Amino acid sequence: QKEVEQNSGPLxxxxxxxxxxxxxxxDRGSQSFFWYRQYSGKSPELIMFIYxxxxxxxxxxxxxxxxxxxxxxxxxxxxxxxxxATYLCAxxxxxxxxxxxxxxxxxxLLVSP
Amino acid sequence: xxxxxQTPKFRILKIGxxxxxxxxxxxxxxxxxxxxxxxGMGLKxxxxxxxxxxxxxxxVPNGYNVSRSTTEDFPLRxxxxxxxxxxxxxxxSSYPDSAYNEQFFGPGTRLTVL
Numbered sequence: 291q292k293e294v295e296q297n298s299g300p301l302x303x304x305x306x307x308x309x310x311x312x313x314x315x316x317d318r319g320s321q322s323f324f325w326y327r328q329y330s331g332k333s334p335e336l337i338m339f340i341y342x343x344x345x346x347x348x349x350x351x352x353x354x355x356x357x358x359x360x361x362x363x364x365x366x367x368x369x370x371x372x373x374x375a376t377y378l379c380a381x382x383x384x385x386x387x388x389x390x391x392x393x394x395x396x397x398x399l400l401v402s403p
Numbered sequence: 404x405x406x407x408x409q410t411p412k413f414r415i416l417k418i419g420x421x422x423x424x425x426x427x428x429x430x431x432x433x434x435x436x437x438x439x440x441x442x443g444m445g446l447k448x449x450x451x452x453x454x455x456x457x458x459x460x461x462x463v464p465n466g467y468n469v470s471r472s473t474t475e476d477f478p479l480r481x482x483x484x485x486x487x488x489x490x491x492x493x494x495x496s497s498y499p500d501s502a503y504n505e506q507f508f509g510p511g512t513r514l515t516v517l
Contacts, residue, residue, distance in 0.1 A: 294445070298443065322504060324505070332510070332511075333493055333508040333509060333510050333511050334446070334493070334508050335508070336505050336506075339505065378445060378446070382504045383504075390448055390451065390461070391436075391448075391504060391506055393445035393446045394445050395443065395444050395445040396445060
């Protein structure tokens with residue numbers, strides 16, 4: 291079982307729709323959860339982080355965390371073509387010594403005009 | 404404040420050659436990291452450092468070496484380059500914090516080994 295799993299996509303949504311990106315993780319000791327956006331040929335940039343169960347909203351983005359189900363998601367409301375990118379889920383903290391950031395393989399999002 | 408900078412941006416190596424990828428950060432971060440990202444894949448941790456003089460292996464350290472003589476610099480050395488090391492390399496840095504560990508990434512180095 292992979293430590294952090296994401297559907298590779300692509301996830302295609304029309305402009306203005308809600309995009310829902312999902313991520314599951316295996317280490318129950320994980321403490322913090324991050325969503326990075328990566329445009330093609332560029333480096334990852336942090337867009338959201340969450341470490342408490344429930345929802346966290348920041349503008350058009352909402353991160354949702356359910357530690358019991360080991361599940362974290364990212365909702366993007368009013369999706370724009372500029373949101374087209376790969377979204378990497380990353381999980382921090384756990385039971386394996388040095389608390390490193392473990393990345394999923396990413397979900398590619400395509401927003402069509 | 405330049406953040407995390409990496410040089411070179413691109414490099415082509417022949418099999419068996421060696422090179423050093425440079426990474427510098429000006430945010431006074433203690434923690435620094437080297438990742439590689441293969442096409443369609445997530446980032447894999449190569450080496451990390453928790454401060455000057457302290458380094459340790461990540462998930463995929465074979466074929467690489469690092470040093471950390473200053474807080475700012477964390478170079479990655481490739482010895483005897485192999486085609487399997489063709490990848491994009493990202494350096495990152497962060498403050499240590501047990502609950503919140505945002506990592507700031509450099510622009511990356513695209514390396515091809517032929």
